[in-house]
Amino acid sequence: MIAETICSAAAAAGLGIAAISAYRKRFLSAARIAAYALVPLGLVMTGAVQWIADTAFSPVAWAGFGVLGTAWLLFLSTRAVERRRAVRKGSADGSGTRAVAPGASTPSRAVAAKPPAGQSTGEDFSDIEAILKKHGI
Incomplete structure (x- = not known):
């Protein structure tokens, strides 16, 4: 009321x-x-x-909510345990985390050495200009 x-x-x-x-x-x-x-x-x-x-x-309704909450927690905990077991099993088998492309080579560009002190870096933007020209920019 x-x-x-x-x-x-x-x-x-x-x-x-x-x-x-x-x-x-x-x-x-x-x-x-x-x-x-x-x-x-x-x-x-x-x-x-x-x-x-x-x-x-209603006390019965609150008890029902408690039972539903308990069921929800049980579902979550069992799922977490299953995930942990899957990770442990995968790492024990050697089939854990794998590289995306296991046969891929390392990057081909090497880091350029720093120029001696007092000299300009002499940056060359010709490759960037070529890409821009290719796209008509």
Whole structure:
């Protein structure tokens, strides 16, 4: 009974705020506020609030939520154990983590040596220019 009263009061307050917004020529905002305000009223009229209130104060319902939580934790823990076993089994077999391309060679470019002090680096951008010309830039 009290939950229905609170929801009805919230809906009335929301509709009042929507009316003030509409008076200030903010019609889109007023329509959105009115929509939010009508949700609790609709829940009261459908009986959902009574069902929620009955569930919230029912010890059997809370015990049911506890059982569901326990089942959820069991599912998670068994999944974690299975993953750990799969990783251990994979590393023991030698089939653990593998390279993406085991036959791939190392990169062909070597790091250029630093020029002696006092000399400019003399950067050559000809390869970049060639790529840009190729694409018409």
